Amino acid sequence: MKSIRYISVSILSLAIVGGIFQACSSSENENKKKEEVVSVETALPSSSNESGIVASGQIESGQTAVISTRIMGGISRMYVKAGDRVVKGQLLVTISNADILAQRAQADAAIAEAKAAVAVSSKDVERFKQLYQQQSASAKELENITLQHQSISSKLESAIQMKNQVNAQLAYTRITAPFSGVITKKFADEGSMANPGMPLLALEQAGNFQAVVSVPESDIANIRQGAVVNLTVKSLGVTFSGTISEISPSSQFSGGQYGVKIAITDNMPSGIKAGMYVNVLIPGERVTQDKAARVSVPTTALVTKEQLTGVYVVSSDKRALLRWIRLGKQMGDRVEVLSGLAPDERFVLNAHGRIYNGCKVNESK
Template structure:
């Protein structure tokens, strides 16, 4: 009996301790008062008519050239490599020219022969012309000599043209820079066969950039030269505004897409490199019946939180805690998304946080 009573007393005391612990107000698991507040930056949604066209583009130099030759031959020396800076007229590529030199020698021999024949024909013409005036030669004889004289002159002229052609072909065996710039691509090596029209190097002029973007045929009629375009670099996030300077009128070689070229302001060229990918947004006038309303709510895409198939955004409660608010998104623009529901135009949301956000975590606003 004593043993049974002792066991019962232990069980009762243990239960009492557990009940007391569960009811202790200082150890509530739902409480987050002991967590250090995270510093956050908040802002209001942007508003306005954001109807426009979005596209992907690529940054490139406004002046570039593919270096190729018009003759076929083996490459003997490539004097530069990718990344080298070159000046206008600098020798870039040398191609074997033995056959062209041989052709040039043949033309020089032909010129010497034609020149001798022309001089003899000129003397005969002068002699027969004098004899004709003295009535010692007939008109037919003078005509024949005149014809030989003209034919000799034509052969000499043709021989000289062949020499000019050989010299021009010889110039294509020494390829030089058409302007000062940077070698961006090296497409061949010494010993390769160079073919007419096949690029060997690419040179770009530094300092002036443009963006080339592809626009579908359903949108191309809404654009015109001089129209502004907002752009952001995908890798670094740099944003700037340019102007459409060229609209291609044909999509025959671009798979149904129309290429446009957008200038990049000179003061924005720092930190830009040819080949960078760009997000392009071109604002256009809102059409009647457009699904985008005046004053639509827009938030940066970087502030959107993805949870499975749902999208949300963190807001700040009256008790200075982070609250994940589920939102429904509409169109996406240049780095922004339209919020159709779930967030009011006068409600702040968290743009940046100096720590990991979750529901109920204390936050401290600092918009410095």
């Protein structure tokens, strides 16, 4: 009887184990059948042999001034703030000037005194001339009174120049705009003490911008003044044209980089502000060690994880594989790929669903 029980239990155990394996097998089959296929749009990288030099820099105002004063004194009134538009000659800041006004009053008094002395001296000279003609005064006496008159006249001129100096100092207490533009920064407030050379305001000319970029010495020989270039401001997503207006003749103090200024033409898009970063494509043959075509992809296709950047490529078995790449210069909405992607490899432009490394994809071009 015991043997029969053992056999029954064994048969029951085998049945249970077989059922489990069958359930697992069917579950795996169902998962395989349910594997999601992501529909993607793919494309080949763009290859270009067109010549050109890509440089980067910043947008700057065509004319900039840091406004300060040449005298020491408390700031009695600040008439503007950052963002205000001003016109040439508009009053911006006043410095306390009570002591300078007192000096001007002293200068006025000295001038009045000197004028009175000159008037008396002039009459003395005329009188001694008449006496000399009448032989009632010697030539020596006439000479002495004439020299005395010249000395008094010099004192009057000195007093006048002293007043001019005081007026010049007084003008420094009323600071006006040197040109029309926009106040970009305020460095001090009312009540602060102003010192000679201390910045008070920063002023930039409105609507007149230029781009300043750096070009290495390997490319500077291929750049010509007056050439039309394309500028791209990535933050705004806009591209516009400009003209090279100035090329620095030396890189001694700029680490081997030559400064190039680009005047922005009238087709400048709205929203451009000083300080924005800009990429510039300058026509000309780029000096490189090889003449291989440059490969580029849209920036929207890039995948970033921490410090790495890559794109999804499609494998031969129709799966998405994340490929890490090394990027070069960016121009507009495309970026140059220096390594990691061959010109004949298809990459994913858009995915209609959640895409991940190794997922099955349905490719559409």
